[in-house]
Amino acid sequence: MVSEGGLVGRRPVGVPAGDVSDGDLIQRAGAGDRAALETLYSRYARSVYGLALRRLGDRGRAEDAVQETFVSIWRAAKTYRPERGPGAPWLYAVARNAIVDRSRARNEPAVEVPEEASDEAGPPEAAEQSWLQWRVHRALEELPENEREVIALAYWSGLSQSEVADRLGIPLGTVKTRTRAGLQRLATLLEGEL
Amino acid sequence: MSRFEDFVDAEGLDPGERARLERVHELLLEVGPPPELTSSLTRLPDVGGRVVPLPTRRRIGAAIALAAALAAAAFGGGYVLGNGHGGFSSWRVEAMTGRNALGSVAVGAPDTAGNWPIRFKETGLPKLTGKDAYYEVFVVHDGKPRFPCGGFRVTGGARVSANFTVPYEVTGSTRWVVTAIDANDHWPGRVVMT
Known part of the structure; x- marks a missing residue:
């Protein structure tokens, strides 16, 4: 169930996204542009939170x-190189690493078996599912309200x-x-995933 | 209810477009909703006021010199409070400065009960004159010294290394200050290092 305060309601505050790519925003953030980081936050807060909840199993x-x-x-951000790929996978990798680090710092196992994206240890299916969820939740942020x-x-x-109506x-x-x-x-928006 | 036709008016869709939308329909059912953001996540959290620059050769040299000085302090003229005199493997190190004083807080991995080892080092803080005066290390919350980590005294000019264990969860954004507390300073005292 989705509560009224969920996807429908509460949204992170950020700079209007416009047509600026994730990669451009990462580069701007790397140059110290906080507004660019806020826009990235408005685009990715839910995706990061969803990934973290799934792996850590605890809201706090x-x-x-x-x-x-x-x-x-x-x-x-200043280490991001656009020629190596778009921004979304880079952000996903940073998020995944931060979440895994957090799990390790607490000396507690993650709720999920830790996967290392597409090419390392862990079930490939789980990695694919996390990435898919990340992409779909991110794409939802682009839809008109x-x-x-x-x-x-x-x-x-x-x-x-009818009930929705x-x-x-x-x-x-x-x-x-x-x-x-x-x-x-x-x-x-999900062209590459279909 | 999960049939495509129950969600979408498919009339007039050509087969290719219908297949594309059906795949999105399946993806939405597969990944589920993004989580509701809690009130603390509706805005970009505090990420610090500046981008931490990558160390240059000169900074690396200065850092090595400072580390060497602090290490010498621990084994030389300084003294150690509390336990944990052996090797200290830090998860995070935060530099601190005060008037004519330098210091650092190193945080180790917590034990399974959630006790975080902290090693505090400083050099340059003056000896406090009050009979019961001492310094206290605090975790900052809402911009103020809030959670005490431990107290220490200095003899003036001597270097100090103090080990504490705190039950407060340390995150990547946790900040510390040192305050001076004597008869004229109400708790939590005057901030002397940040």
Whole structure:
């Protein structure tokens, strides 16, 4: 179930994303641009938090891991090299490392078996699932609010399309139109994953 | 309810587009919703005021010299409080400065109960004149010295290495200060090192 304060409601505050790529934002952050880091935060806070929750299994520790991830991004951003790849995998790697470090620092095992992305120890399926979740949650952040709202309620609240329409006070046809438009937008954003 | 047709008005979709949207539909069901952000995560957490520059040769030299001086202090003119005189494997080291004083806080890995070993070193703090006066190391919270780590005295000019164990969880953003506490200073005292 998705609460009203969840995907539909509370969102991180950041600079309007515009068309600036993740890689550009990382480079700007590397030059000391805090606004760029805030925009990255607005794009990735949920993805990082979701990854941390899944691996650490505790909200408090996951919150700390989010903070440590963005401290790491802030400090390591100047080492990012766009010619080696886009920003999303780099951010994923930084987040994963910060979360694993946190797990190790506590001398406690992670809830999941630690995976090292695509090419190291750990079940490849788990690594793929984490990456997929990361990408999908990140893509959701790009949707217009009205499409994201409808998709969240339709897919994760257990409501039928008619119930979603009642809940939002919009016609059923609008729910279907927005769902379809949202899926089309996601399909474009997730081009490489489909 | 998980059929594509239950979510999306598929009328008029060509087969290629329908397959693309169906894959997104499956992905949404597969990954589940992103987590709700807690109130503490709605804004970018404190990542520090500046990007930590990569060390240059000169800084490395200075750091080695400082480390050597502090190591000499531990084994030479200084004294050690508490336990843990053996090797200290630090997870994080934070430099501190005060008026004519330099110091560092090194944090080791916690034990399974959550006790964090901390080794504090300083040189340059003056001897306090009050009969019961002493210095105290604090964890900073909300910009103020809040959680005490341990106290120490100096003889003036001597170097100090003090070991503490604290039950507070140390994160990548934890900061410390040293305060001076004597008859004229109310708890938590005057901040003399940050």
